[in-house]
Amino acid sequence: MFDKAKPKEPQFGTTNRIVEGTIITGDINSKADFRLDGILVGNYTSSGKLVIGPSGEVQGDITCKNLDIEGKFTGKLQIAELLSVKSKAVIKGEVQTNKLAIEPGAVxxxxxAMKSQLIPLTNDKSEKTA
Known part of the structure; x- marks a missing residue:
């Protein structure tokens, strides 16, 4: 009697997934987080986080907010916040990130290039000489 249809909310917070054994040739654009355990031959762009699993591989460019990588990558990375490289990861190419964490054993x-988002400090106080 009082049941009303609830409006559907976007599924942010859910993770898209490409499983092992899948090969994608082409570009991927996503707003949500993404996990890649297959192979991507192409570019990936997202405002979310990308996780490249141990069997995952990317040959192309990646632009995203955060990246955790355990697999292989060849190309150009542009990471807005944190690039986390696990011990079994292999990265070859160019990297631009704000923060970088590399575990021992990674290639x-x-x-x-480390690009911070710091605001330049100005000194408004006048110095007095004695």
Missing amino acids: FEATC
Whole structure:
């Protein structure tokens, strides 16, 4: 009697997943988080987090907010916040990130630019000389 249809909310917080054994050729654009255990030959763009699992591999460019990588990557990375490289990961190419964490054992054959989002400090106080 009082049942009303609830409006459907977007499924943010859920994770898209490409399983092991799947090969995708082309570009992926996603707003949600993503886990890749298969192979992507192409570019990936997201405002969320990407996890490349131990069997995952990307050959192309990645632009996202955060990236955890255990698999293989060849190309250019642009990470807005944190790039976390696990011990079994292999990265070859170019990396631009704000923060970087690399576990011992990882292969990191890349040029890396650390870009912080710091606000320049100004000194408004006048210095007095004695």
